[in-house]
Amino acid sequence: MRLVPWWALLSSGCAPVLLIGGWNLAEWMQGPGYDPTTRTISVLAAYGMPGYGVMTGMLLVLGACYIVTAFGLRAATLLGRAALAGGGISAMVLTLVPAPPSGGSFGHGAVVTVGFGLLAIWPVLAVDRGARAPWGLRPALARGDGGASWGLRPDVAIAVSAAMCACAVWFLVGLQLQGLPGVAERVLTFAQALWPFLVVVSCWPHQVASEPT
Known part of the structure; x- marks a missing residue:
């Protein structure tokens, strides 16, 4: 049995595609008056906007993708999977409190x-x-090639989380200073949608032994 089932690969791969497809379709429906560099994605999902239905559906399916991926990502810790699923629930709740x-x-x-x-x-x-x-x-520590000693190597997860936090700060500063919050938000949301897929892909080649059920 693989560390992740095939349906987790599907759900994680669909997330970034749905996100980009949803906001691009909603932008097209919104018309040329909408500037994606200075306006947030939330504006597209505001009640009464042309893309309201598209964005609402996208958020619901995106949230479901995160939850399904969290359920199938057996290699990750339970706490990490719960946080990913919580992010999916938050995406769904956004449809109840549109901007x-x-x-x-x-x-x-x-x-x-x-x-x-x-x-x-x-x-x-x-x-x-x-x-x-x-x-x-x-992890941040890993065995050397000889297997006898431990040595430092780059912690991928910490680097990814730090980059996401930096994008979040960029987004907040952009909102306050009338910068480019639309760009920052799109970079952040895309990174957050893409990373679960990359984690699943990294787990895919690994096999674990399992007993017959």
């Missing part, structure tokens, strides 16, 4: 913050401390 067409919303902002936070920290929480962990769940 207003203009201005802010405390409820929407709170759900976005929780979702971004969970999806930013799950890579670190999911790390497998075993010496033979897949590269997507690689």
